[in-house]
Amino acid sequence: MNGKINEKKIKRLFFFLKALVILLFLAVLSLAGNIFLQNFAVHSTKSNNAPKAFVKIDSNFTSLWTAPSDWRLMRLSPKEQQQIKYGRELIAHTSQYLGPKGSVAATSNGMNCQNCHLNAGTQPWGNNYFAVEANYPKFRARSGTVENQVKRINDCFERSLNGKALDSASKEMQAMLAYIKWVGTDVPKKKTPKGTGIFKIKGLARATDPEKGHLIYAQKCQSCHQANGEGVIANDGKSYLYPPLWGKNSYNTGAGLYRISNFAGYVKLNMPLGVTYERPQLTDEEAWDIAAFVNSMPRPAKDLSNDWPDIAAKPFDHPFGPYADPFSEKQHKYGPYKPIKEWKEAHRK
Template identity: 60%
Template sequence: MKLNYLYTIYILLPVVTILCYSCVSGEENTTEVETEHLWRGWNKYNIPVTDTLTLYGRELIANTSYYLGPKGIVSQITNGMNCQNCHLEAGTIPWGNNYSAVSSTYPLLRGRSGTIETIPKRVNDCLQRSLNGEAIDSNSKEMRSIIAYFHWLGQGIPKEQRPRGSGLMEIPYLDRAADTIKGKNVFINNCQRCHGANGQGQKNPDSSGYIYPPLWGENSYTSAAGLFRLSRFAGFVKNNMPSGEVEYHNPQLSDEEAWDVAAFVNSQPRPSKIFQEDWPDISKKSIDHPFGPYADSFSETQHKYGPFTPIKNAKEAMAKKNADR
């Protein structure tokens, strides 16, 4: 019944969405011009009813916990969060951690693993790190469905290219360390009403998943997740939070507020997960990777909270020195 209901939505929503988008464009000509060539996953509404594999893939992204959560009907292997808690609207929002470039850029050489990664490897990374769960079989129906959905979203994007609006927007570094005390005030004023005073989130009425995900605590993303990097979290909240109220063109938070609230959230307790095989070449570590060892002399605290510009400058200087040898 759940999937049949979704099929009806897919038939009706294109009309609603086009009308809403036209209204917004008509009121804000600047926004219309700015978003003319910006990637948006409108084709998620056009998946044919007969393409059950792709439809199931979208359903798994949107309602991961229903299928794979603590009470999952397929398997019980994740923490209760949904993929779209971090990849907004099933990975289709501009700079909302979307999936637009997955099909066009994978297989991809990644510094964290030091290997050329496939889409199944990347999906399982998210399940293990962000959803604190277990990997699924790369040949399973679930994995094949998720891959089919990624390929559907990536239609028309040339290989090895990323459309404008893909992933997350990078915001400028602060000239200071991000401040957890200031960040707590930002959280109280802007985030607490949805995510709760203790960051516990809000569950669906049937407790099958989260309307607003937990930002810390035992059911949140782990210390190995991408959003545990401050730049990733700050870019995410700057352009997408508070949920339902903003997009990249009308943010409510300043850059400083985004960095500070990211610091506050990521200073809170959460599941710790360590992958010993990560970063075989430590010189490839991201500037804001919060765990050593490092190829430079900066502390773990500075790598986590900043200021990041001195680290960036030192890394660039070292790269230039090595290139000149």
């Protein structure tokens, strides 16, 4: 009798343990399922609402052309090396040689070529010389003629440096030509590498605003270029630590930077001093308005009567008439530019 009772107890205990194991298994299975569903829901929410892990890089800022490294000069003859180095020195410190107190001649206003062509014309989107050798001689609508590099350099002396043209056979002209050719080493003929010249920033829907630009200038530019735009002259009295942006010693009304679009693109990726194209500080609107302010200020005038013989070829922001379109000089200078561009496109021959 006792044996049968013990056997029944053992069977009951066995079934109880078996049921307990099954219940525990089901509980664990249920818990795992809930965790899976929660994780799936969270993942789905992140996938739908969060930005993708891979963000396409702005292709404008990748694979930019660079100037040849200095070590490559060793491949040239000592005479060629010396000439190129002198040319770079003239670009970087123009006023020391060709400024009002220059050691060679007094042919310019005291600014350096490097003030407009950063890092001696090698800075990406710093108004560099990368494409000059590959593309000159070329036709330029401003003069209505085919221009060579001598003409291009002398244009800068007569406009941006508000000075006099150099003799094409002079030691200085030949050195600058050699240096610009060196900077354009390896650029294929008739090609313009990425990063050349001045960056074209997005246009404004409104007109540029010199008053807004004045406020931004006071905040971000004035500490270097000073309240009245005269810049800061160096201790030697021959050059500027920070160049003048307007006034009698700045670029004249024929300079490329007197066009607001050029000035805006230039400062956008290069100013205030120390910024780079990878990490600009100014917004597009700030760049446009600063450009409008600086170019609203007085500066030397240049006779432009021989410029743009085909007036229909004038850029949308060329500030001096006559024009082929019906828009005023004020709108050509300050905008809004979109109506001008649309008119020019509609009447293109």
